[in-house]
Amino acid sequence: MDSKNESKKMPVTVLTGFLGSGKTTLLNRILTEQHGQRIAVIENEFGEIGIDQALVINADEEVFEMNNGCICCTVRGDLIRILGTLLKRRDKFDRIIIETTGMADPGPVAQTFFVDEDISQEFALDGIITLVDSKHVAMHLGESDECLQQVAFADVLVLNKTDLVTPAELDALEASIRRINAVASVHRAVNSAVQLAAVLDVGGFDLSRALDRRPTFLEPEYPFEWAGRYQLGAEGAVLSLGAGPDPTMKVALLPAGGEDPLGRAAEQGVRLFSGKLPQVGKGGVVGAGAAVELELRGAGRKRFMLKPQQPGSHVLLAQHLPEEFDLRVEGSAAAAQEPVETRVFNPEHEHDETVGSVGIHLEGEIDSDRLNAWLRGLLKEKGNDIFRMKGILNIKGEDRRFVFQGVHMLFDGRPDRKWGKAPRASDLVFIGRNLDRAALSEGLRRCVR
Amino acid sequence: MRAVSGAKRATPVQQPAAWTVDSGEYVVGLAARSDRVVVLGGTGILSVLEGATGRQLARGQLPGHGAQGLALHPVLDRVAVGCMDGHARVLDLEGRVLHALPAGKGWVQAVAWSGDGKLLATAAGRVVRTWTVDGSPVLESEPHAATVTALDWSPVKADLASATYGSVHLFRFGEGASAESLDWKGSLLSLAFSPDGKHLAAGTQECSVIFWKTASGRSAEMNGYPGKPLSLAWSPDGSLLATNGDATLCCWEFRGKGPEGTRPLLLEGHRAPATRVAWHPRKDLLVSGDRAGKLLFWTPRLRTRPIARAALGEDGVTAVSWDPAVTTLFAADGAGRVARWNIGAA
Numbered sequence: 001m002d003s004k005n006e007s008k009k010m011p012v013t014v015l016t017g018f019l020g021s022g023k024t025t026l027l028n029r030i031l032t033e034q035h036g037q038r039i040a041v042i043e044n045e046f047g048e049i050g051i052d053q054a055l056v057i058n059a060d061e062e063v064f065e066m067n068n069g070c071i072c073c074t075v076r077g078d079l080i081r082i083l084g085t086l087l088k089r090r091d092k093f094d095r096i097i098i099e100t101t102g103m104a105d106p107g108p109v110a111q112t113f114f115v116d117e118d119i120s121q122e123f124a125l126d127g128i129i130t131l132v133d134s135k136h137v138a139m140h141l142g143e144s145d146e147c148l149q150q151v152a153f154a155d156v157l158v159l160n161k162t163d164l165v166t167p168a169e170l171d172a173l174e175a176s177i178r179r180i181n182a183v184a185s186v187h188r189a190v191n192s193a194v195q196l197a198a199v200l201d202v203g204g205f206d207l208s209r210a211l212d213r214r215p216t217f218l219e220p221e222y223p224f225e226w227a228g229r230y231q232l233g234a235e236g237a238v239l240s241l242g243a244g245p246d247p248t249m250k251v252a253l254l255p256a257g258g259e260d261p262l263g264r265a266a267e268q269g270v271r272l273f274s275g276k277l278p279q280v281g282k283g284g285v286v287g288a289g290a291a292v293e294l295e296l297r298g299a300g301r302k303r304f305m306l307k308p309q310q311p312g313s314h315v316l317l318a319q320h321l322p323e324e325f326d327l328r329v330e331g332s333a334a335a336a337q338e339p340v341e342t343r344v345f346n347p348e349h350e351h352d353e354t355v356g357s358v359g360i361h362l363e364g365e366i367d368s369d370r371l372n373a374w375l376r377g378l379l380k381e382k383g384n385d386i387f388r389m390k391g392i393l394n395i396k397g398e399d400r401r402f403v404f405q406g407v408h409m410l411f412d413g414r415p416d417r418k419w420g421k422a423p424r425a426s427d428l429v430f431i432g433r434n435l436d437r438a439a440l441s442e443g444l445r446r447c448v449r
Numbered sequence: 450m451r452a453v454s455g456a457k458r459a460t461p462v463q464q465p466a467a468w469t470v471d472s473g474e475y476v477v478g479l480a481a482r483s484d485r486v487v488v489l490g491g492t493g494i495l496s497v498l499e500g501a502t503g504r505q506l507a508r509g510q511l512p513g514h515g516a517q518g519l520a521l522h523p524v525l526d527r528v529a530v531g532c533m534d535g536h537a538r539v540l541d542l543e544g545r546v547l548h549a550l551p552a553g554k555g556w557v558q559a560v561a562w563s564g565d566g567k568l569l570a571t572a573a574g575r576v577v578r579t580w581t582v583d584g585s586p587v588l589e590s591e592p593h594a595a596t597v598t599a600l601d602w603s604p605v606k607a608d609l610a611s612a613t614y615g616s617v618h619l620f621r622f623g624e625g626a627s628a629e630s631l632d633w634k635g636s637l638l639s640l641a642f643s644p645d646g647k648h649l650a651a652g653t654q655e656c657s658v659i660f661w662k663t664a665s666g667r668s669a670e671m672n673g674y675p676g677k678p679l680s681l682a683w684s685p686d687g688s689l690l691a692t693n694g695d696a697t698l699c700c701w702e703f704r705g706k707g708p709e710g711t712r713p714l715l716l717e718g719h720r721a722p723a724t725r726v727a728w729h730p731r732k733d734l735l736v737s738g739d740r741a742g743k744l745l746f747w748t749p750r751l752r753t754r755p756i757a758r759a760a761l762g763e764d765g766v767t768a769v770s771w772d773p774a775v776t777t778l779f780a781a782d783g784a785g786r787v788a789r790w791n792i793g794a795a
Contacts, residue, residue, distance in 0.1 A: 055514055057556075058554075058555055060574070060575075060595075060596060062595050062596060062614065064595075064614050064636050064654070065634075066635070066636070066654065066655055077595065077596070077614055077636050077654070078596060080636075080654065081558075081596070081598065085491075085515070085517060085556070088475040088477055088491030088515075088517075088767075088783070089474070089475060089491045089492050089515060091474075092492065116654070117676065118676075118677070
């Protein structure tokens with residue numbers, strides 16, 4: 001089949017988000033802003049848009065099963081039909097925006113662009129934009145699979161209605177959303193006011209941009225998320241914590257040393273955090289050289305003593321990000337003490353029924369036959385649980401980067417720009433449910449020859 | 450494969466177009482009769498050309514931001530058009546709107562005249578409606594389970610078929626109007642009754658053709674297409690069904706026990722996937738257009754290689770229409786070209 005050059009395909013943006021998250025407001029912004037683009041909008045029946053300069057098409061969300069009901073081959077039949085018709089007037093538009101209903105699973109929308117050859121030849125899924133109601137999303141995430149999937153599928157997450165929550169709540173929300181989807185770009189907004197460049201021409205493929213945003217993402221996982229270095233006097237300091245998402249938090253205090261004191265402390269910390277840790281109640285002491293579990297149940301801030309053996313530079317390792325618990329280190333006279341330096345670590349994922357991201361970085365050239373065989377087997381077995389997959393691969397015998405992305409069991413790849421002087425390596429990201437990092441890493445590693 | 454008559458691998462005769470004109474936009478439908486060619490564009494521009502010369506006689510914009518589906522009345526000089534404002538419009542061959550019929554919510558997906566010309570069927574959203582020639586409503590169906598994608602009338606009986614995801618509905622308007630459904634798990638996108646009304650064929654999203662025997666409801670699925678076989682054309686005697694879905698055309702054999710267990714005729718000649726197939730209404734003469742703008746002419750019962758070829762342009766062929774009175778073919782493409790060929794003269 002003759003396939004069009006990616007750049008000649010018409011870009012399609014998908015807007016998802018729960019009812020009340022601000023999709024329609026964002027859509028109206030996109031349509032009214034002076035960007036010189038002609039846009040066709042495919043929206044669900046319940047939307048209310050009255051924009052003259054755009055073609056608005058109402059669609060019934062018709063989810064079809066293809067290939068004898070394989071759940072991963074469900075597509076939006078209405079989109080195939082409507083996009084097929086829009087092709088007949090493609091010189092009238094520059095891009096297409098699809099707005100989904102609040103309860104929509106983004107899977108079938110995305111899969112439509114992989115399953116139907118006529119569609120995949122003419123249209124490029126530019127990005128899935130998910131709007132999040134910052135005030136209510138925590139509740140929805142706990143109760144609704146669709147909400148979770150909308151976050152997991154996103155290329156761009158807009159935390160909307162930030163004026164309704166405190167900065168600390170917002171930080172905590174972003175952190176918890178990051179745990180589900182570590183590669184999406186995150187924007188904060190009030191009244192859906194985001195730069196159009198942030199939501200249009202996203203280039204869902206662009207993994208390198210995602211890596212720029214979150215440099216820790218492909219690093220090994222640690223049993224802690226944060227390290228901060230403090231200068232402690234002989235009298236020590238007070239560690240003060242507010243209420244957070246967990247009733248306990250593991251911490252360790254380590255004397256700083258070496259050229260990279262945070263990195264060295266992290267290595268020590270991996271060992272210290274393993275096993276069962278002694279519990280410390282409020283007012284208790286965190287001594288240098290050991291990890292403890294702080295008891296944070298109950299109302300009000302909890303204070304603990306940080307006790308160094310010697311005065312000097314120390315590294316505090318914390319299981320969670322400081323903003324999630326409003327963590328403060330207070331010196332004399334209860335004055336907050338700023339860390340000399342900090343670092344964020346990629347936290348370990350618990351392998352339960354949660355949705356999260358796994359990133360794998362691999363040196364060495366990948367054999368394309370082995371890769372295909374591995375992916376086929378993997379997706380056959382785990383395709384239901386793998387929502388999205390993106391990667392830049394270093395394929396043996398290819399002077400170009402091979403970029404690919406997938407949705408559930410479907411994947412699609414193409415050679416991208418030349419490696420040139422850039423170091424050749426493979427980066428692969430999975431977003432999904434119940435992902436086994438060790439098995440995925442090992443599987444990819446076996447594709448290297 | 451069948452014996453090739455005449456010289457082996459003879460180069461098919463190149464047919465020059467009698468005329469070519471630019472209609473200005475992607476053509477979604479063509480209808481020809483009485484020296485008139487009605488050309489429907491994707492944004493709803495309807496032009497009427499003089500058949501002999503290609504000269505433009507009328508041109509107008511239909512409401513609704515677009516149109517799809519153009520059906521020529523079997524007897525009267527009028528056409529029906531499905532518009533995207535939820536209306537089907539009936540026009541005369543001068544391009545004048547005679548009736549605007551409220552077909553339903555959303556786009557009108559399909560329009561079709563009954564074989565006797567007494568009824569027009571329209572599909573919009575999940576609802577099928579029928580109308581008299583004068584534009585009076587006759588029937589409104591219950592909403593189907595999903596959007597109706599195609600309509601076709603049985604040529605011999607007053608039976609109307611509507612396709613949707615999961616089934617075909619058969620509305621029997623004859624003795625004691627009734628309805629029944631032919632189920633198929635999958636997305637059905639096009640429909641074609643055989644000339645005797647005994648078979649119904651449907652092209653699917655999953656690159657297959659389904660056949661039903663309309664009397665018993667027995668079905669069979671024919672697989673193996675690389676693309677979607679959505680253009681379905683029965684030979685006038687009903688013995689072959691030509692289908693697109695690949696560069697090689699596949700003609701299913703309906704003589705004897707076919708098509709199950711029989712080998713289809715495979716017509717090889719296109720270098721790009723075929724987009725349209727259309728049988729001449731009275732002759733063993735088939736035309737096919739492809740994505741590269743090429744047209745090939747076939748006599749499939751005699752040979753499986755093309756007998757003549759023609760070129761429209763470089764864009765995909767989107768519509769073909771025979772003028773049944775003479776052996777004249779009109780074809781159009783995605784760039785708006787419309788051209789005429791006089792096959793009988795070659």
